Amino acid sequence: MSTIILNDSPREVTAGQRLIDAINQAGIELPQVCYHPQLGPIQTCDTCMVEVDGKLARACALSVADGMKVSTNSAEAMTAQRQAFDRVLENHLLYCTVCDNNNGNCTVHNTTKMLEVEHQEIPFKPKPYEVDNTNPFYRYDPSQCLLCGRCVEACQDVEVNETLSINWEDEHPRVLWDGGSNIGESSCVSCGHCVTVCPCNALMETSMLGHAGFFTALPKKALKGMIDIVKDIEPEAGYGAILKLSEAESAMRESRIRRTKTVCTYCGVGCSFDVWTKDRHILKVAPEHGPTNGISTCIKGKFGWDFVNSSDRLTTPLIREGDKFRKASWDEALKLIARRLSEIKAAHGPDSIGLISSSKCTNEESYLMQKLARAVVGTNNIDNCSRYCQAPATTGLFRTVGHGGDSGSIRDIENADLVLIIGSNTAESHPVLATRVKSAHKLHGQKLIVADLREHEMARRADLFLRPHPGTDLVWLSAISRYILDQGLAHSAFIDQWVNGLEEYRKSLEPFTLEFAAQVSGLSVATLQKVAQMIVEAKGVCILWAMGVTQHTMGSDTSTAISNLLLITGNYMRTGTGAYPLRGHNNVQGAGDQGAAPATLPGYQSVDDPEVRQRFEKAWGVNLPVTKGLDNHLMVDAMQDGRLKAMYLFGEEMSLVDSNANYVQEAFSKLEFFVVQDIFFSHTCGFADVVLPAAPSLEKEGTFTSTERRIQRLYQVFEPLDGSRPDWMIVQDVANHLGANWKYKHPSEIMAEMASLTPLYAGVSYERLEGYKSLQWPVAPDGTDQPLLYTKGFNFPDGKARLYPLTWTKPTEQPDAQFDLHLNNGRLLEHFHEGNLTYRVEGIRQKTPDTWVEVSPELAKERGIQSGTRVQLRSRYGQVRVRALVTDRVHDKQLYMPMNSTESPVNRLTSSYSDPVTHTPAYKEAAVSLEVLPEVDESPLPRINHRFGHPTPQRGVQVERKWQRPDYSVPGNGLVQVRIQRKKE
Numbered sequence: 001m002s003t004i005i006l007n008d009s010p011r012e013v014t015a016g017q018r019l020i021d022a023i024n025q026a027g028i029e030l031p032q033v034c035y036h037p038q039l040g041p042i043q044t045c046d047t048c049m050v051e052v053d054g055k056l057a058r059a060c061a062l063s064v065a066d067g068m069k070v071s072t073n074s075a076e077a078m079t080a081q082r083q084a085f086d087r088v089l090e091n092h093l094l095y096c097t098v099c100d101n102n103n104g105n106c107t108v109h110n111t112t113k114m115l116e117v118e119h120q121e122i123p124f125k126p127k128p129y130e131v132d133n134t135n136p137f138y139r140y141d142p143s144q145c146l147l148c149g150r151c152v153e154a155c156q157d158v159e160v161n162e163t164l165s166i167n168w169e170d171e172h173p174r175v176l177w178d179g180g181s182n183i184g185e186s187s188c189v190s191c192g193h194c195v196t197v198c199p200c201n202a203l204m205e206t207s208m209l210g211h212a213g214f215f216t217a218l219p220k221k222a223l224k225g226m227i228d229i230v231k232d233i234e235p236e237a238g239y240g241a242i243l244k245l246s247e248a249e250s251a252m253r254e255s256r257i258r259r260t261k262t263v264c265t266y267c268g269v270g271c272s273f274d275v276w277t278k279d280r281h282i283l284k285v286a287p288e289h290g291p292t293n294g295i296s297t298c299i300k301g302k303f304g305w306d307f308v309n310s311s312d313r314l315t316t317p318l319i320r321e322g323d324k325f326r327k328a329s330w331d332e333a334l335k336l337i338a339r340r341l342s343e344i345k346a347a348h349g350p351d352s353i354g355l356i357s358s359s360k361c362t363n364e365e366s367y368l369m370q371k372l373a374r375a376v377v378g379t380n381n382i383d384n385c386s387r388y389c390q391a392p393a394t395t396g397l398f399r400t401v402g403h404g405g406d407s408g409s410i411r412d413i414e415n416a417d418l419v420l421i422i423g424s425n426t427a428e429s430h431p432v433l434a435t436r437v438k439s440a441h442k443l444h445g446q447k448l449i450v451a452d453l454r455e456h457e458m459a460r461r462a463d464l465f466l467r468p469h470p471g472t473d474l475v476w477l478s479a480i481s482r483y484i485l486d487q488g489l490a491h492s493a494f495i496d497q498w499v500n501g502l503e504e505y506r507k508s509l510e511p512f513t514l515e516f517a518a519q520v521s522g523l524s525v526a527t528l529q530k531v532a533q534m535i536v537e538a539k540g541v542c543i544l545w546a547m548g549v550t551q552h553t554m555g556s557d558t559s560t561a562i563s564n565l566l567l568i569t570g571n572y573m574r575t576g577t578g579a580y581p582l583r584g585h586n587n588v589q590g591a592g593d594q595g596a597a598p599a600t601l602p603g604y605q606s607v608d609d610p611e612v613r614q615r616f617e618k619a620w621g622v623n624l625p626v627t628k629g630l631d632n633h634l635m636v637d638a639m640q641d642g643r644l645k646a647m648y649l650f651g652e653e654m655s656l657v658d659s660n661a662n663y664v665q666e667a668f669s670k671l672e673f674f675v676v677q678d679i680f681f682s683h684t685c686g687f688a689d690v691v692l693p694a695a696p697s698l699e700k701e702g703t704f705t706s707t708e709r710r711i712q713r714l715y716q717v718f719e720p721l722d723g724s725r726p727d728w729m730i731v732q733d734v735a736n737h738l739g740a741n742w743k744y745k746h747p748s749e750i751m752a753e754m755a756s757l758t759p760l761y762a763g764v765s766y767e768r769l770e771g772y773k774s775l776q777w778p779v780a781p782d783g784t785d786q787p788l789l790y791t792k793g794f795n796f797p798d799g800k801a802r803l804y805p806l807t808w809t810k811p812t813e814q815p816d817a818q819f820d821l822h823l824n825n826g827r828l829l830e831h832f833h834e835g836n837l838t839y840r841v842e843g844i845r846q847k848t849p850d851t852w853v854e855v856s857p858e859l860a861k862e863r864g865i866q867s868g869t870r871v872q873l874r875s876r877y878g879q880v881r882v883r884a885l886v887t888d889r890v891h892d893k894q895l896y897m898p899m900n901s902t903e904s905p906v907n908r909l910t911s912s913y914s915d916p917v918t919h920t921p922a923y924k925e926a927a928v929s930l931e932v933l934p935e936v937d938e939s940p941l942p943r944i945n946h947r948f949g950h951p952t953p954q955r956g957v958q959v960e961r962k963w964q965r966p967d968y969s970v971p972g973n974g975l976v977q978v979r980i981q982r983k984k985e
């Protein structure tokens with residue numbers, strides 16, 4: 001702590017903290033237009049001027065120092081503040097009463113009030129630019145823009161998309177997109193950071209415009225008339241009277257605008273935010289307090305919610321009649337489900353039924369689904385889609401360090417000296433997590449190595465980009481481990497104290513020489529040595545990986561190899577180190593945690609363990625099945641050969657997202673009875689006998705667990721659409737129709753039951769998760785959580801980690817004479833998975849209407865392909881027609897298809913080969929042939945897609961350029977005399 005003298009009184013402050021934060025914490029009013037705690041000092045507005053030891057200074061730019069004498073209210077300081085704010089008002093017309101931003105949180109409004117400004121000394125000057133409405137999600141009004149630079153700072157250094165800048169040297173500076181493009185054709189990824197931090201109405205969500213205020217929906221002409229009236233009365237009435245009027249209007253808004261906290265329904269990063277609504281209209285998503293994301297979101301979390309109010313939401317149960325479905329009552333549908341499942345169970349036993357839970361739904365819903373499977377149906381045939389992506393990573397970590405989750409938080413990744421990303425298109429698949437790596441790399445000297453088949457954004461930013469041959473990651477990773485051990489570069493002290501199994505592991509590495517790895521992976525020996533050197537020289541290494549690793553036949557082993565490498569280099573147990581398998585869906589971590597898996601009850605407690613089973617049997621009052629069930633991959637085989645007769649699935653588009661989709665669909669058509677529960681009539685619903693209408697995340701309460709093992713609450717934003725129900729209620733109804741007697745009235749009761757049976761979640765309760773509070777498992781009964789794992793040892797009885805010996809086998813589905821091209825696939829920033837939600841977002845559809853296949857320039861030349869050429873891809877398992885996109889992101893004979901298509905899904909081409917340990921399909925091992933079709937269309941990517949933009953990277957807003965303008969002077973030097981009206985504090 002330090003002591004400063006603040007307005008004549010001594011005050012204890014945190015040593016080294018920003019002076020402006022210390023002043024704010026003291027509750028002293030100080031104007032601060034450009035300052036945002038999550039952006040740091042920008043220094044463009046000068047409104048935070050204070051007197052420090054007799055001199056004027058910007059409070060946002062200084063750190064406190066012991067004995068510092070600070071005055072916020074001396075005549076000099078207040079003159080400077082007022083002068084500075086006058087210059088701000090030169091750029092902004094106050095028409096609050098008819099402004100959609102008049103919601104009590106407008107910085108300009110509030111500062112006008114705080115400084116008791118009655119009249120502007122410098123008159124408002126509109127800027128000579130049109131309003132830019134070319135982005136579907138937000139608009140920029142240059143004439144309202146304060147030039148505070150918050151948006152630029154957020155875009156350049158937080159999001160690091162580097163689209164925005166300000167042309168400080170121009171006669172009329174403004175915010176620029178790509179140095180002067182319109183927004184719609186710029187590199188803007190519509191993440192919304194800029195809109196979120198804008199302190200006024202210059203940047204606004206289009207969903208707010210004309211909706212938030214009582215008078216803002218007026219026709220343009222009438223609106224202009226009202227703004228003119230405000231301008232006319234200002235000289236006479238002063239701002240005080242005008243603000244009072246607008247505050248009355250703002251207070252009226254409170255009665256109809258609701259702000260509800262939720263957690264994003266898309267990826268596993270776990271962003272949380274307030275959703276502002278008026279009836280069923282979403283005004284905006286406002287991120288600020290989320291423990292993971294703060295002000296950050298990506299396009300999906302910020303703008304991707306139209307699907308909730310889509311006109312094709314399911315609102316009534318449907319029952320199949322021949323080739324058609326007819327509407328049915330809930331009662332009829334539930335009775336039919338109970339009758340058919342009971343009949344099938346009686347005839348063929350409980351294991352003839354399979355259940356699939358959803359990694360999009362809540363923890364409570366997955367818990368109930370596995371309870372339904374085990375305690376009511378009597379089978380362990382329960383799974384969720386973590387099998388399709390994450391199970392191998394979980395296995396690799398269980399083998400080596402003992403917990404199947406990220407070993408730290410995103411903050412720990414930010415703190416790493418070196419980040420190694422393998423098989424993850426992080427900037428598109430986990431956008432907000434990627435911003436933290438991009439920012440640490442840009443601003444704080446973090447080193448970045450990326451290994452991938454594609455040169456995606458993270459690869460382009462990397463200090464070292466490796467492009468190993470497909471399916472060879474285990475080889476080059478193991479060779480690096482061997483090299484490090486051979487050269488005596490391993491962290492011996494760490495290994496001695498914390499790691500078992502070195503000798504056996506070392507022996508297993510014998511085949512993995514650098515030369516062998518070079519031959520297999522195509523990376524040079526020198527490159528491998530360089531990677532090894534960078535790893536051992538770094539103070540802390542985090543390895544991030546995703547489906548590029550896990551969706552291989554060697555997925556579990558490659559994940560294990562990653563953890564082995566971290567162990568021998570001592571990269572666990574402290575911030576800036578560790579293993580981070582990036583979870584795909586919002587609750588894929590949670591679905592696994594809740595035991596929606598064939599071998600584990602909640603908290604990864606084995607179904608084989610009698611003690612565990614007894615605990616659950618006692619609590620649930622039933623006998624539980626003792627043998628491991630079928631996972632979703634094996635369920636498909638069992639449907640094909642007639643062992644599995646019935647299935648109940650919710651919230652999964654399994655007929656398209658499972659590998660070898662044709663085979664899966666054929667299997668579904670063999671089921672005797674199939675229940676699908678979803679919010680839309682998905683492709684999978686087409687195979688169902690009964691379809692049940694569910695509710696999306698905004699229409700229910702519950703919790704999600706993110707990739708950081710972070711458990712967060714979501715609150716109900718809307719009532720479920722008439723006729724639909726939250727999944728937990730439906731699962732309970734199904735259970736009760738099957739004879740259970742469940743009486744859960746609220747998801748908190750489900751969580752309480754789960755926590756009482758699950759050591760990993762023991763201390764989790766809704767009270768402890770209230771609002772923006774969160775917990776990262778394991779959570780002790782007293783509520784203590786563990787953001788960073790393994791600080792006291794690894795999760796094995798002796799506290800020591802285990803090196804796990806590995807061998808390598810060649811990937812399946814290698815290109816050959818007939819299928820001569822390698823096909824890779826993955827996510828896309830703006831769409832999620834197959835696109836059932838995001839294609840229903842109009843703005844996303846405009847920008848990215850379709851899927852495509854990426855073709856390298858060299859292959860395009862060889863085959864006569866251009867962007868827009870239609871091609872037919874064939875594999876041993878199926879075929880799709882799709883437009884080509886020629887791009888140097890892919891190279892040579894490697895193709896790439898985003899997975900977001902229901903018409904041409906990539907999984908018509910992928911095989912049923914899988915990782916032998918987890919049965920995760922080898923989605924990334926696919927060989928195809930390509931036939932060029934005669935039709936050439938437009939490029940599948942419209943010109944308004946951000947991928948055509950040209951970012952303008954720079955550090956922050958570059959305020960120094962503003963200070964160099966001939967018309968700039970530091971306020972407070974007597975240039976303008978203003979009357980001090982504000983009372984001294």
Ligand code: SF4
Pocket residue numbers: 151154155159161162163164187188189190191192193194195
């Ligand atoms: S990328 Fe676009 S939406 Fe995101 S901060 Fe930059 S300009 Fe704003």
Ligand code: SF4
Pocket residue numbers: 144145146147148149150151152175194197198199200202203
């Ligand atoms: S548009 Fe940018 S520079 Fe203009 S007021 Fe908003 S945040 Fe500040």
Ligand code: SF4
Pocket residue numbers: 264265266267268269270271293296297298299300301302430431432433
């Ligand atoms: S990064 Fe993921 S969790 Fe965050 S807003 Fe985007 S999709 Fe949602």
Ligand code: FES
Pocket residue numbers: 031032033034035042043044045046047048049058059060061
């Ligand atoms: S808040 Fe300090 S210069 Fe703007």
